[in-house]
Amino acid sequence: EAGVTQSPTHLIKTRGQQATLRCSPISGHTSVYWYQQALGLGLQFLLWYDEGEERNRGNFPPRFSGRQFPNYSSELNVNALELEDSALYLCAASRGGVDEQFFGPGTRLTVL
């Protein structure tokens, strides 16, 4: 069974641009979570999607947004990129509720 996949692996953007990150969950996993790990910091919860709807978001500005598609894959969009958005972005998937989350390999975003 394929695990959670993310693309791209690395992404380099300049300040002010927009970035789109993608995540495909494991088959049967309807919940997708997005996390940010900035250098020197722990994992910060960004967004949670379940059954196509945004269920909750962390303390991030509105320029961080996303969506979940009918096949449960998800996109994270970051608009008006700032230097401090440079981080590892991890996507995780679960069957929902308190089920364990399975993490993807991450996308390393660098903003120059």
Add this chain to the structure above:
Amino acid sequence: ILNVEQSPQSLHVQEGDSTNFTCSFPSSNFYALHWYRWETAKSPEALFVMTLNGDEKKKGRISATLNTKEGYSYLYIKGSQPEDSATYLCAFSWVGTGGFKTIFGAGTRLFVKA
């Protein structure tokens, strides 16, 4: 602001030593407590999910306990091996407006020397 504290920040042990880490979290609106192992250059891997006060989970040489009333969880590793070297993350899920949220601690970085 809800916060999850993990201690120690890092730990160096010899192969064969037993060790334990602490995760402290708010005791209100508890939903679940998760432990993950995060090896360098890999994705975090779930170890345990605990939901009930007094829960104890065990997987091989690793075990965990949960006290939701006082807001802490312990992770124990018996007879540490070099392959146990990783960052151990705990994550606290609570019920708030709009559903549940999850917050991660900063992790405990374990180094096991052969």
